[in-house]
Amino acid sequence: MDTQTLIYMFVGASFALYIGIAIWSRAASTKEFYVAGGGVNPVVNGMATAADWMSAASFISMAGLIAFLGYDASVYLMGWTGGYVLLALLLAPYLRKFGQFTVPDFIGTRYYSKAARVVAVVCLIFISFTYIAGQMRGVGIVFSRFLDVPITLGVVIGMGIVFVYAVLGGMKGITYTQVAQYCVLIFAYMVPAFFLSFIITGNPIPQIGLGSTVADGSGVYVLKKLNLTLTDLGFGAYTDGSKSMIDVFCITLALMVGTAGLPHVIVRFFTVPKASDARKSAGWALVFIALLYTTAPAVGAFARLNFIDTVNETSYSQAPAWFKNWERNDLIAFQDKNGDGVMQLRSGDAFDGGPVFGNATGPSGERVVSNVPNAESANEVYVDQDIMVLANPEIGGLPGWVIALVAAGGLAAALSTAAGLLLVICSSVSHDLLKSTFRPEISEKGELLAARIAATAAIVVAGYLGIYPPGWVAQVVAFAFGLAAASLFPAIFMGIFSKRMNKEGAIAGMVSGLLFTFGYIAWFKLANPADNVAANWLFGISPEGIGAAGMVLNFVVAIAVCKMTASPPAKVRRLVDSIRVPRGARDAQQH
Amino acid sequence: MSDDTQPTETSAAEGAYWRDNIRLLCSLLLVWFACSFGAGILFRDFLDQFMIGGYPLGFWFAQQGSIYVFIVLIVIYVVRMRSLERKYDLDD
Numbered sequence: 001m002d003t004q005t006l007i008y009m010f011v012g013a014s015f016a017l018y019i020g021i022a023i024w025s026r027a028a029s030t031k032e033f034y035v036a037g038g039g040v041n042p043v044v045n046g047m048a049t050a051a052d053w054m055s056a057a058s059f060i061s062m063a064g065l066i067a068f069l070g071y072d073a074s075v076y077l078m079g080w081t082g083g084y085v086l087l088a089l090l091l092a093p094y095l096r097k098f099g100q101f102t103v104p105d106f107i108g109t110r111y112y113s114k115a116a117r118v119v120a121v122v123c124l125i126f127i128s129f130t131y132i133a134g135q136m137r138g139v140g141i142v143f144s145r146f147l148d149v150p151i152t153l154g155v156v157i158g159m160g161i162v163f164v165y166a167v168l169g170g171m172k173g174i175t176y177t178q179v180a181q182y183c184v185l186i187f188a189y190m191v192p193a194f195f196l197s198f199i200i201t202g203n204p205i206p207q208i209g210l211g212s213t214v215a216d217g218s219g220v221y222v223l224k225k226l227n228l229t230l231t232d233l234g235f236g237a238y239t240d241g242s243k244s245m246i247d248v249f250c251i252t253l254a255l256m257v258g259t260a261g262l263p264h265v266i267v268r269f270f271t272v273p274k275a276s277d278a279r280k281s282a283g284w285a286l287v288f289i290a291l292l293y294t295t296a297p298a299v300g301a302f303a304r305l306n307f308i309d310t311v312n313e314t315s316y317s318q319a320p321a322w323f324k325n326w327e328r329n330d331l332i333a334f335q336d337k338n339g340d341g342v343m344q345l346r347s348g349d350a351f352d353g354g355p356v357f358g359n360a361t362g363p364s365g366e367r368v369v370s371n372v373p374n375a376e377s378a379n380e381v382y383v384d385q386d387i388m389v390l391a392n393p394e395i396g397g398l399p400g401w402v403i404a405l406v407a408a409g410g411l412a413a414a415l416s417t418a419a420g421l422l423l424v425i426c427s428s429v430s431h432d433l434l435k436s437t438f439r440p441e442i443s444e445k446g447e448l449l450a451a452r453i454a455a456t457a458a459i460v461v462a463g464y465l466g467i468y469p470p471g472w473v474a475q476v477v478a479f480a481f482g483l484a485a486a487s488l489f490p491a492i493f494m495g496i497f498s499k500r501m502n503k504e505g506a507i508a509g510m511v512s513g514l515l516f517t518f519g520y521i522a523w524f525k526l527a528n529p530a531d532n533v534a535a536n537w538l539f540g541i542s543p544e545g546i547g548a549a550g551m552v553l554n555f556v557v558a559i560a561v562c563k564m565t566a567s568p569p570a571k572v573r574r575l576v577d578s579i580r581v582p583r584g585a586r587d588a589q590q591h
Numbered sequence: 592m593s594d595d596t597q598p599t600e601t602s603a604a605e606g607a608y609w610r611d612n613i614r615l616l617c618s619l620l621l622v623w624f625a626c627s628f629g630a631g632i633l634f635r636d637f638l639d640q641f642m643i644g645g646y647p648l649g650f651w652f653a654q655q656g657s658i659y660v661f662i663v664l665i666v667i668y669v670v671r672m673r674s675l676e677r678k679y680d681l682d683d
Contacts, residue, residue, distance in 0.1 A: 066654075074653035078627045081658045085623050088665045089616055097683075207655060211644030221645025239639070239650045249632050256627075274683040279672060283665035290658050297654040577601050580609055582676055582683040 003400035007146050010404040011411060014184050015161055018415070021180060022165030022173045030447050033170030034101040034427050035270045040175055042277040046284025048175045049268040051182035051412070052420035053080075053259075053285070054292060055131070056138025059185055059413035064388035066300030067307075071241035073300070075248055079255025079481075081286060081293050086260035086489075088282035092269040094496045096278035097579045101270065102424070103263045103488065104432040110495040111503040112572055114437055119510050121428045123487040124263045129461070130480045131264075132421040136466025138414040145329050145390065146407040152467050158415060159463040166419045167455045171271060174419045181412035186291060188409020192393045192402050193295045196302045199396060206298035226305055233312070234347040238301065243542075244534065250545030257551055258481030261489030264420040267427075275582040303388045306395045311381060312345040316364035319343070322394035327367055330357060331384040334366045337373050338380075348377025355382050418462065426454035479521055482543075486513035486550025494558060496580070499573045501558065504565040509558025517550035608679040615671055619664050627657040 027033040066073040098106055108117025136155050143154025165173045197209035213219050227237040236242055269278040316334055326332040333355035334343055341364040351371035360368045393402045430451035435442055487510045494501040521543045524532040534540055630638055635649030643651050676682035
């Protein structure tokens with residue numbers, strides 16, 4: 001059977017599975033729609049959290065980032081896993097004990113203020129939409145490359161699938177489809193990694209393979225060989241970074257704290273039966289995530305080695321089929337600067353920005369780009385780092401069914417995250433804005449209908465952003481984490497660990513953290529991209545890491561304002577006492 | 592809300608449980624900080640002179656080791672908290 005047929009079969013079968021689960025697990029009440037009835041087993045929830053968490057960025061982009069950044073990419077590895085320690089120790093069990101449906105629910109109740117709740121909703125919607133546009137884009141890329149359909153149609157099909165199980169099933173449907181999606185995506189990620197690790201090092205376990213010697217009889221360690229190869233070509237060594245220490249520190253901190261403050265992750269812990277289950281569940285989630293996250297560095301390093309081996313100093317006419325496939329999808333370009341028909345990989349960009357293809361073909365048959373060549377670099381190959389994972393099985397010469405599996409895995413990762421994000425967006429509209437703020441008299445049936453309408457609207461907006469990605473989407477991914485770190489995390493943390501924190505302090509803290517972080521990123525990413533260099537940064541912190549400073553600012557402002565204003569009412573102090581002890585978690589949700 | 596049914600003052604057991612919890616949290620977060628920000632970032636250059644297989648040690652902490660330590664930390668917290676909750680009879 002040819003690869004194309006296999007891809008259709010794998011992707012079709014996985015979609016049929018998701019829809020089957022959706023029909024089986026329809027939500028009948030708001031409680032089922034928002035928190036899956038609150039009775040999800042902690043291991044199941046951990047697996048669903050892992051799928052929810054690992055997005056198209058984790059599955060498709062991260063190994064590529066690691067491949068091209070080397071040590072500097074450690075910020076993502078530590079940042080996106082270390083946050084779970086903060087979640088398990090500082091937030092999840094207490095929020096579960098609090099026992100309501102959404103993150104703004106907690107902030108609004110703990111800070112006895114509708115204004116605080118609305119500020120939290122604004123943060124949440126901004127964070128979630130930034131994130132979701134990227135997911136839909138990921139769906140489009142996988143469809144266009146593997147299923148040969150236009151990106152637009154791919155996004156529409158993806159929207160349709162998410163619509164069926166998110167709108168019908170709510171959190172209940174999402175939870176069980178995410179479990180299936182985790183299984184698909186982890187299998188799809190691990191199989192090529194085992195193959196590659198075995199081919200390159202002779203050891204099939206990628207985590208060990210990366211620390212082993214290359215299986216070509218030379219006895220050189222993989223990382224050593226990679227360092228040598230890269231420095232030969234004029235790149236920096238793989239295991240050294242180029243970012244400053246303070247920047248690496250701040251980005252890691254912003255990603256960790258941001259992870260703990262992301263609403264679509266936090267609400268997953270509202271679905272388990274007890275506070276102690278929330279702790280357990282966070283542990284399981286990290287185990288399931290770590291499986292992929294400890295494999296990714298190996299995949300990245302192997303991919304970089306393989307890529308250089310296959311492409312560098314190869315004449316274009318001899319280039320492998322995958323190279324030309326990705327070139328056809330605009331994600332690889334060869335600009336023959338010295339006219340020898342041979343591809344030279346060197347450090348530096350071949351040209352500025354992304355490739356602009358015309359219709360002409362060059363003397364070797366390559367697609368000619370009209371970009372002005374970068375005279376300072378002898379590099380002739382442009383490669384979009386997002387393709388590394390998707391192209392890996394082809395680069396490594398793996399069988400067709402592995403390629404099909406990777407296509408299904410990429411879709412599973414993007415769809416599961418998109419669904420989780422859609423749910424927090426629609427519940428914040430129907431529950432926090434409608435039911436709790438503007439229309440408290442709405443019936444349960446009415447609220448459920450409103451939630452489904454909001455979910456539908458959110459899917460349409462997300463799809464639109466996926467089809468017509470505004471230029472700023474890729475530029476502002478740092479927003480999601482930085483904003484969560486600077487706004488939601490400190491407010492939730494102080495709400496649990498300080499009985500003295502009051503609404504004035506919390507609101508002032510959230511608003512100042514949010515505005516500072518937003519302003520800093522907007523200044524460098526949108527208003528003055530030309531100034532976005534280390535010399536102009538505050539204390540040398542890049543926009544990606546500024547959320548760490550925003551978080552500190554939030555704490556300082558909140559504590560200062562709190563000292564000057566009245567203590568919270570006795571009722572709120574009793575609430576804090578009650579969420580601190582696990583006993584009675586089952587009762588707390590009967591509100 | 593459920594807080595109407597809760598006692599106004601925290602009991603002695605609840606107070607002691609919370610203090611023990613905070614002490615446990617602080618020591619675990621210290622390890623959390625030491626293995627990621629410490630070994631993986633601040634002292635990486637120093638640790639990179641040692642090797643663990645083909646991995647320079649600081650690089651290993653940044654891309655592998657800290658993640659394993661994170662898992663162990665959560666496991667310890669889950670187990671220790673369960674015994675604390677039994678000790679003070681506050682489990683759910």
